[in-house]
Each structure stands twice: as C-alpha cells, then as structure tokens.
Amino acid sequence: MRNAGKIVIGVAAALALAACSNSQEPADVPPGGGPTYPAPNPAAASSAAQPSAQPQRECTVDDVQVAGAFGSKPTVTIPDTCAAPTKLLSKDLVPGTGAAAKTGSQLQVDYDLYTWSDKVDQQNSFGSGGFPLTLGDGSVIPGWEEGLVGIKQGGRRLLVIPPDKGYGARGNQSIKPNETLVFVVDADRVTG
Numbered sequence: 001m002r003n004a005g006k007i008v009i010g011v012a013a014a015l016a017l018a019a020c021s022n023s024q025e026p027a028d029v030p031p032g033g034g035p036t037y038p039a040p041n042p043a044a045a046s047s048a049a050q051p052s053a054q055p056q057r058e059c060t061v062d063d064v065q066v067a068g069a070f071g072s073k074p075t076v077t078i079p080d081t082c083a084a085p086t087k088l089l090s091k092d093l094v095p096g097t098g099a100a101a102k103t104g105s106q107l108q109v110d111y112d113l114y115t116w117s118d119k120v121d122q123q124n125s126f127g128s129g130g131f132p133l134t135l136g137d138g139s140v141i142p143g144w145e146e147g148l149v150g151i152k153q154g155g156r157r158l159l160v161i162p163p164d165k166g167y168g169a170r171g172n173q174s175i176k177p178n179e180t181l182v183f184v185v186d187a188d189r190v191t192g
Contacts, residue, residue: 057082061089061160066184070094070156073126074112074184078119084180089160090147093184096155101148101190103136108189109148116160116180123174130188141166143181153190159183 059082068074101107109131112124125131133140135148143161151157161181163169171177 059083059085059160061085061091061158064158064160064182066093066158070154070186071110071188073124074156076112076114076121076182076184078114078116078182084116084162085160086162088143088147088162088165089158091158092151092155093158094154094156096152096187096190098153098190100150100152101135101187102192103149105135105190105192106132107135107148107151107187107191108132110186110188112184114182115175116182117176141181144183144185147183148185148187151185151187151190153187155187157185157187159185 059079063079063082065077065079066074067077099105110125111131112126113122114120115122133144136145138145141161143159143165146165147159147161148157159182161183163178163180166179166181167175167177169177171179175181
C-alpha cells in the first residue's frame with residue numbers, strides 16, 4: 001500500500017511538470033492576476049504620473065475684451081485661459097484726434113477699473129464728470145503715468161497694469177495687494 005501512495009505522488013509530480021512544458025505560450029495575465037473589476041485604465045495611470053496643469057501662457061492685450069463706445073461705461077472681459085501679464089500693456093481701442101498727451105499735459109478722463117484676480121468692476125468715473133490729472137506730476141499710479149502718454153482727445157485706451165506699476169504689495173482700499181489692474185480710459189480732454 002505504501003508503494004501505491006508513492007506511485008500516486010510520482011504520477012502527480014510528472015503531470016505537474018508536463019503542464020509546465022516550454023511548448024506553451026506565456027500567459028497574458030500577470031502572476032496572481034486575472035481580470036479585475038473595473039478593469040484598470042492604462043492611459044489614466046500614465047497621465048496620473050504627469051503634471052496635470054501646464055503653466056499658462058502670459059496674456060496679451062488682445063486677450064482682454066472690451067465692449068462699448070467712447071463716452072459710455074465699458075464692459076470688460078478678463079480671460080481665464082492665460083496668466084496675468086507681468087509688463088504694462090496698452091492698446092488704443094479708439095484712436096482719438098489732436099495732439100498726443102505728454103509729460104505736463106492736462107487731461108480730463110473717464111475710467112473704469114477691473115481687478116484681474118477676481119474680475120470685479122471696482123470703480124469708474126463715467127457719469128461723474130471725469131477725473132482731472134496732469135501727466136507726469138506723480139499724482140497717479142506709474143501705470144497711468146506711462147500708459148497714458150500718447151493718448152489723444154476722444155481716444156479710448158485699454159491699460160493692463162502689473163502690480164509693480166499699480167498699487168504694489170500694499171494694495172489700496174478694495175484693491176488686494178499685488179493685484180493686476182485693468183483700466184479702460186477715455187480721454188475727454190487733452191491740453192498742453
């Protein structure tokens with residue numbers, strides 16, 4: 001009887017070795033594997049290893065949209081698809097006529113101010129008689145001192161002002177620190 005048990009064990013071992021012959025193709029299922037539910041998505045696994053967000057390109061002045069005619073309060077749309085500019089940007093939306101503003105020129109302007117980070121219309125002077133200033137006397141932020149040079153009477157200009165040419169790290173009233181500013185400025189009068 002003991003010999004029969006040895007024979008059975010020997011036959012079982014031989015069958016096990018025969019099942020592992022080299023004539024078979026390797027299995028597509030990893031050891032200990034098999035189907036899993038839900039099936040893994042290899043594309044998702046490889047994209048998880050990649051950073052999800054590419055750095056946004058810096059916006060240009062043409063990315064900011066302005067609607068409305070000279071003399072009326074504009075509507076400004078600040079994009080979400082690009083980063084706030086780090087340099088002063090300007091664009092004449094309406095060219096104006098007459099002499100161009102320069103250091104020492106006296107201007108009467110209407111303006112509308114939006115903040116970039118929250119896209120909020122912060123303040124405007126439309127309907128209030130405008131805002132007087134002398135260009136270059138230091139009474140306004142550097143972004144205006146530089147950005148309004150060359151504007152002509154009857155002109156509408158879009159200014160995108162980075163924090164270092166705006167209110168900087170301190171902010172100003174409802175303007176947060178290090179805020180990028182978006183102004184639409186109408187030059188009602190330019191003299192000098």
